[in-house]
Amino acid sequence: MLQRLYVHNFRCLENFELPIKGMPSALLIGKNGAGKSTTSVVLQVFQSIGRGINRVRDLVNVKDFARGRSDVPIRFEIEVLLNEKLYKYVLAFELPEKSKELRVFEEELLVGGTPIYSRKEAQVTFFHTSWQNREAQFMVGWHLIALPVIQELSETDPLHIFKTWLARTIILAPIPSLMSGDSNGETLEPKRDGSNFGEWVSGLLSRYPAAYTQVDKYLREVMPDIQDFLNELIGKDSKSMIVRFEANNANLSIEFNDLSDGEKCFFLCAVVLAANKFYGPLFCFWDEPDNYLSLSEVGHFVMSLRRSFKNSGQILVTSHNPEAIRKFSNENTFVLDRKSHLEPTLVRPLSEMSVKGDLINALIGGDIEL
16 A cells, blocks of 8 residues: 655655555545646656666656756655555656766665665665675666666565556556557556556456456446446457447447447446456556546446445545545545646645635635645
8 A cells, every 4th residue: 555655856746745644545636737647647657667667768857857957856755555564665866967868866675664775876785685684786777777677586575566566556547539448468557548458358357257247246336237248359369348238128239449438437447446356455546537427427436446445455536526526535635736837736635724615616716725
């Protein structure tokens, strides 16, 4: 479970800290441009590192410095509780003089306060208990992240545990028109826009066949006339999803690609819930999950996500929708505010703010400021 996220000098985030320790679900609200989506970009940097991307230029660039202030390093910190141990990962980037590409300035991974490895510029110092507290030092190119290239000793190695958690984080801002039921492979790592949804479904059902029951259960709650869905083999390595409906003794088969945008989001939600149950616990960031849904569907959709992550995993969402916002309490709602484009994002729990009258009316009137 994510305990804390800290960001400094990255776009609109300066000395930004999001403490969500002990919160299975949380909500970010604020005006457009306040920094909600930027928060997801930071999380995607960590996710990309877990998935093996180690070139600095593929993660951050010169434009990411807050207001062009390149003399101060960009700094990311994330703290995660895994198997009752606190993992803290620190990563900082700098821009040398006369250089157009950022490089690693500092990198460190600690578990329970004990360093697994630390890095200053190009030199990495690696610690491992099996070496009787001896140190190993080696060099890594300044423009490469060390975490993806350090070899893991086993599945119980803290490096493996942490990298797997990072890789399997789910960060979503789906574009239903890009979501396809066709697949030419399998994965357990969905893309932000949902464009590899077919591969995700194939990977989930291939690795965990019982997950079909979980997906089917949710879909029947939101689409009562659904009969089932098939992930049919149409070529040597290709599959295509067909959704079948039944009502009044009549049947209808529809290709997944021909479903409405909202119906595709129902499928996405169902697979998120199944993934969290079968190969979780997972962390999920969903940017405006209420998009593409009717008003009558938003409340059930959001509460299904919150209930699923209550006892396992963690979900962080953003929203501008009144029905979605009402499904969260003041204790797990964070307000992001930015006075102007020349000032950084401020964040504060709603429980620490004084809001007169109805929260939704205050948001509509623009009366909530930090």
